[in-house]
Amino acid sequence: MMPGVPQPLHSTTVLLVRRDGAVCLASDGQVTLGNTVLKRGASKVKRAGGGKVLVGFAGGAADGLALFTRFEAKLDEFRGNLERAVVELAKDWRTDRALRQLEAMMIVADRERSYLVSGTGDLLQPDEDGLLAVGSGGPHALAAARALMRHTALPAREIAESAMAIAAELCIYTNDRLAIEEL
Numbered sequence: 001m002m003p004g005v006p007q008p009l010h011s012t013t014v015l016l017v018r019r020d021g022a023v024c025l026a027s028d029g030q031v032t033l034g035n036t037v038l039k040r041g042a043s044k045v046k047r048a049g050g051g052k053v054l055v056g057f058a059g060g061a062a063d064g065l066a067l068f069t070r071f072e073a074k075l076d077e078f079r080g081n082l083e084r085a086v087v088e089l090a091k092d093w094r095t096d097r098a099l100r101q102l103e104a105m106m107i108v109a110d111r112e113r114s115y116l117v118s119g120t121g122d123l124l125q126p127d128e129d130g131l132l133a134v135g136s137g138g139p140h141a142l143a144a145a146r147a148l149m150r151h152t153a154l155p156a157r158e159i160a161e162s163a164m165a166i167a168a169e170l171c172i173y174t175n176d177r178l179a180i181e182e183l
Helices: 061-077 082-095 138-151 156-170
Strands: 013-019 022-027 031-033 036-039 045-048 053-059 104-109 114-118 132-135 179-182
Touching: 013 053, 013 104, 013 138, 013 156, 022 045, 022 053, 022 104, 022 156, 045 061, 045 179, 053 061, 053 132, 061 082, 061 104, 082 114, 104 132, 114 132, 132 138, 138 156, 156 179
Parallel strands: none
Antiparallel strands: 013 022, 013 132, 022 179, 031 036, 045 053, 053 104, 104 114
8 A cells, every 4th residue: 555545445336438428327236344245235326416417436335425415515506517516526525624534436427527536636537438437346347338339339328237247247346236327
């Protein structure tokens, strides 16, 4: 473990897929404590902004929910302006002493934009392929989704489902009980 370098979250997989105007956000349902599975059917994706914004989080469940609540407040404060809300959340997360202790990452998306937000001040948009992933199974899901985007004509939801199934086969912190939200 290197000081100052964020460590991977060993807690879930969340994947965002955009294709042909569709937006799909999927998460697995597993909640673990150490090496014990506590719950198999949790939902780590939610809607905000009157249902127009999708939010998925990886990391500590309580931390993710706390960040979701903060994000919703920012979205309300800035009258649904997603970009402004995530920028302000990222600034608060980086500078607020209590928020800095939260161990989670979030993906937020509306019909036009997607962002990955982290407590290290990262605020990233996806590459041109429209894919984002977080959590311990995120790299597996992202690789699978990229391959499916390049070599199939599957719609966003089917890419997300297939990529998440592959991640569940590889990551012990990810299961195949999916929660999916679409725009």
